Amino acid sequence: MTATDIPTPVTLDRREGPYxxxxxxxxxxxxxIIANGCFLMDTSDGRSERLLIDAALGALPDGRPDxxxxxxxxxxxxxxxxxxxxPRWGRIAVVEREQAIVDxxxxxxxxxxxGAALADPRTEILRTDLVTYLHTTTERYDALCLDIDNGPDWTVTEDNGTLYSPSGLAACRERLTPGGVLAVWSAQPxxxxxxxxxxxxFHAVRTEEVAVARGVPDVVHLALRAN
Structure with a gap:
């Protein structure tokens, strides 16, 4: 495909929010989806977003119910x-701070x-900031699958950087059940x-890659909380 073959983007909605x-x-x-002029993601592929979920599920201890x-x-x-x-997942909670994206x-x-996934009775949308939620909730999860930036080294907003800091990772660890898995999407290793x-x-730290057409691969960083 040449440059002249690439369709021109059409803006469907533009919102100013707190972030x-x-x-x-x-x-x-x-x-x-573009945030503050930074390309976040599109619907052209999705393999690495699906890997985020599959890899987390595969890393969980066998036999853990729901x-x-x-x-x-x-x-x-x-x-x-x-x-x-x-069918194996029980509760599916999604944290999203941008009202526009939810809409x-x-x-x-x-x-x-x-549409079908949102209608699933297991699904719940939490309209809040992820970093704030991790530091304030008492809920625990078997898996945290995080994809709010282009990676730990390329955040959408400056405040997101605290997620990958020692305090942010400590909050992630506390939100996991024993043996739970943290999976973090990134545009580069x-x-x-x-x-x-x-x-x-964390232990059993490893990285799974998804090759892209050009440049470095997308990755999912995986790590387990000790029992």
Whole structure:
């Protein structure tokens, strides 16, 4: 495909919220989400978002009944859809701080992707900031599947950086049940983040990759809380 073959994006909605501007665009058959001028994700692939869920489930101890998963970031809905498609998951909670993104799924163009998953009785949308929620809730989950940035080294807003700090990783660990898994999506591998996970008391730290057409692979960082 040449540059002239790439469809011109059409802005469907633009909102100013407490964390800045979020934009939903349509480019040909795909949708794109832009936050503060930074490309977040689109609907052209979704393999790595699905891997986020599959890898977390695969890392859980065998035989754990109805595990509860917290998905950080609704995005274009691929992670939620993958979780809802799996009969093994129990509670599926999704934290999303941008009201616009929730609206695009509930009553906008993205409903065609996530409508059935949102209607699943296991699904709950928590309209709050993920970092704040992790530090304030007493809920525990068997898996945390987090995808709110382009990775630990490329955050959407400055405040998100605390999620990958020692205090943020400690909060993640406290929100997990014994043996629970933390899965973090990133647009590139990060050896420094792997080391930060180990320093935060996680074990079995590893990274799974998804090859992309150009550049470094998307990855999912995985780590387990000790029993």
């Amino acid at each position: 800045g501007e979020v934009v939903l665009r349509e480019r040909g058959d795909d949708f794109e 595990p509860a998963v917290l998905i950080g970031g609704l995005g274009v809905g691929f992670s939620l859809v993958r979780a809802a498609a799996g 695009w799924h509930l009553e906008g163009p993205l409903a065609r992707i996530s 990060s050896e420094a983040f792997e080391e930060a996970l180990r320093n935060a008391g």
